[in-house]
Amino acid sequence: MIGIIQYGAGNIFSLTAALDRLGIEYGMISQESDFEQYDRYIIPGVGHAGAAMQKLESTGLVPAIRQLKKPVLGICVGMQLITAFSEEGNADLLQIIPIKTLRFREEHGLKIPHTGWNQVHPQENNNLFENIGPQSYFYFVHSYFIEHDNLYTLASTQYGVQFSASIKKDNFYGVQFHPEKSGLAGEQLLKNFAHLNA
Amino acid sequence: MEFESDGDVMSGGLAKRIVPCLDVKDGRTVKGVNFVDLRDAGDPVELAWQYSQQGADELVFLDITATHERRKTMVELVKSVARNVNIPFTIGGGINEIVDAELLLNSGADKISINSAAVRNPKLIDELAKAFGVQFVVIAVDTRKVGDQNLVHLNGGRIATEHETFNWIKEAESRGAGEILLTSMDHDGTKAGFDCEFLKQINDQISIPLIASGGAGNQQHFVDVFKDAGVDAALAASVFHYGEILIPDLKQTLKQNNIEVRI
Numbered sequence: 344m345i346g347i348i349q350y351g352a353g354n355i356f357s358l359t360a361a362l363d364r365l366g367i368e369y370g371m372i373s374q375e376s377d378f379e380q381y382d383r384y385i386i387p388g389v390g391h392a393g394a395a396m397q398k399l400e401s402t403g404l405v406p407a408i409r410q411l412k413k414p415v416l417g418i419c420v421g422m423q424l425i426t427a428f429s430e431e432g433n434a435d436l437l438q439i440i441p442i443k444t445l446r447f448r449e450e451h452g453l454k455i456p457h458t459g460w461n462q463v464h465p466q467e468n469n470n471l472f473e474n475i476g477p478q479s480y481f482y483f484v485h486s487y488f489i490e491h492d493n494l495y496t497l498a499s500t501q502y503g504v505q506f507s508a509s510i511k512k513d514n515f516y517g518v519q520f521h522p523e524k525s526g527l528a529g530e531q532l533l534k535n536f537a538h539l540n541a
Numbered sequence: 542m543e544f545e546s547d548g549d550v551m552s553g554g555l556a557k558r559i560v561p562c563l564d565v566k567d568g569r570t571v572k573g574v575n576f577v578d579l580r581d582a583g584d585p586v587e588l589a590w591q592y593s594q595q596g597a598d599e600l601v602f603l604d605i606t607a608t609h610e611r612r613k614t615m616v617e618l619v620k621s622v623a624r625n626v627n628i629p630f631t632i633g634g635g636i637n638e639i640v641d642a643e644l645l646l647n648s649g650a651d652k653i654s655i656n657s658a659a660v661r662n663p664k665l666i667d668e669l670a671k672a673f674g675v676q677f678v679v680i681a682v683d684t685r686k687v688g689d690q691n692l693v694h695l696n697g698g699r700i701a702t703e704h705e706t707f708n709w710i711k712e713a714e715s716r717g718a719g720e721i722l723l724t725s726m727d728h729d730g731t732k733a734g735f736d737c738e739f740l741k742q743i744n745d746q747i748s749i750p751l752i753a754s755g756g757a758g759n760q761q762h763f764v765d766v767f768k769d770a771g772v773d774a775a776l777a778a779s780v781f782h783y784g785e786i787l788i789p790d791l792k793q794t795l796k797q798n799n800i801e802v803r804i
Contacts, residue, residue, distance in 0.1 A: 352741045354646050354647045354648075354649070356620070356647060356648060356649035357623050357649045357651070360623050360624045360649060361627065363624070364625075364627070365625070370660070379585065382600070384750065386721055389674060390673070391674065449715040449748055453553045454747075454748055454749055454750050455748060455749070455751065456675060456676050456719055456749075456750075457553075457555070458555075458676065458719070458720060458773070459553050459554065459555045459556060459558050459598070459599075459774070460555065460556040460558065460598055460803045461554050461644045462554060463555075480556060480803040482628070482629055483582070484629075484651075484676040485676070486675070486676075500554065501553065502554055503553050521629075524627065524628060524629045524651065525627070525628075525640040526593070526627050526628055527627070529627065530627060
């Protein structure tokens with residue numbers, strides 16, 4: 344069962360609706376003792392990364408999150424939080440994965456926020472993207488992106504620059520897009536996460 | 542790892558979006574022809590689900606309910622759509638305050654669309670962007686030509702304002718709009734094609750996504766609006782609702798014209 348970490352950054356109605364549609368069970372985590380009830384976790388999040396980090400810190404859950412050994416999936420800003428640093432608010436983040444969250448630059452001539460469906464290119468043989476085609480589209484809405492890094496990038500997307508659409512280190516996973524809004528491909532990814540070996 | 546370039550340079554790989562728009566009144570879908578003479582075209586949630594299955598990229602719901610029950614019916618609609626549909630959607634209609642927006646966000650709406658409330662109180666854009674992020678705030682603009690000027694209109698195009706359309710869009714952008722939904726009232730309901738010339742003028746001068754609306758009548762009109770105006774998304778209602786254009790066919794046509802689409 345998935346534990347969703349509740350820290351007040353954005354609404355989770357659409358995420359829980361998607362999990363309900365897929366028959367994936369979940370509960371909410373608001374204190375440290377809640378963690379042990381679940382075998383995997385989601386860190387949701389929309390909005391400002393620096394503000395989200397402050398809210399997460401105020402829950403007191405940060406030390407426990409850093410020590411989790413079961414699968415963790417950060418979504419959108421929830422993914423950015425597991426990186427080291429964001430240019431949004433020049434904020435230090437959870438520092439679980441030692442890469443940075445940067446702002447798209449307008450000199451690329453592209454519109455910001457990066458809004459809409461873009462192709463995601465997963466690395467071969469990765470369980471999170473199992474049964475998802477090599478050029479599937481996922482739905483993105485974000486102005487900040489996680490730098491591409493050969494060590495930690497699990498899937499890439501191009502938007503003026505090549506960036507990490509998904510990252511992984513040990514049991515920590517992140518996706519920049521919104522799987523709960525990404526049609527069948529997104530639903531498959533949520534199912535894959537629910538079935539990853541704990 | 543090497544990647545081939547998938548999209549044309551201007552889209553950066555992003556797919557152009559096809560956006561059916563559903564007008565909703567008292568919980569039922571309606572479509573106005575030039576915003577009068579409303580006809581009932583079904584259950585909005587059922588229709589939304591159908592569109593998501595057909596490959597629509599996003600949906601817009603405009604709630605035109607006029608009763609004091611509106612806030613409640615909008616929240617019920619949004620929840621029901623979020624429960625059943627796996628693509629993003631925008632809700633608009635009578636959103637005047639932060640509290641309305643927050644209620645809709647917490648009910649599962651991805652974006653809200655603000656029209657006359659923003660014209661009456663432009664600071665609302667700043668407040669919404671600050672509270673919920675620019676990605677949540679779509680500014681809908683109804684424009685009509687008056688003499689040689691393009692002016693923002695309210696109330697379905699009936700009331701002209703003093704705002705020159707381009708200036709208003711730039712102001713909305715600078716205040717924190719995350720996207721512009723631009724409806725050309727002179728084209729709306731004509732099925733004679735989008736106002737590509739004006740849309741291009743606007744699109745070239747803003748750095749947030751632009752959704753084109755008003756005038757879609759056939760598949761070529763969508764090819765034209767993406768190729769000639771370069772907009773990010775195209776919205777239509779009746780051509781989809783009455784089955785005159787099927788979204789899978791439309792996407793194939795766009796793809797054959799080298800327009801990046803999600804298939």
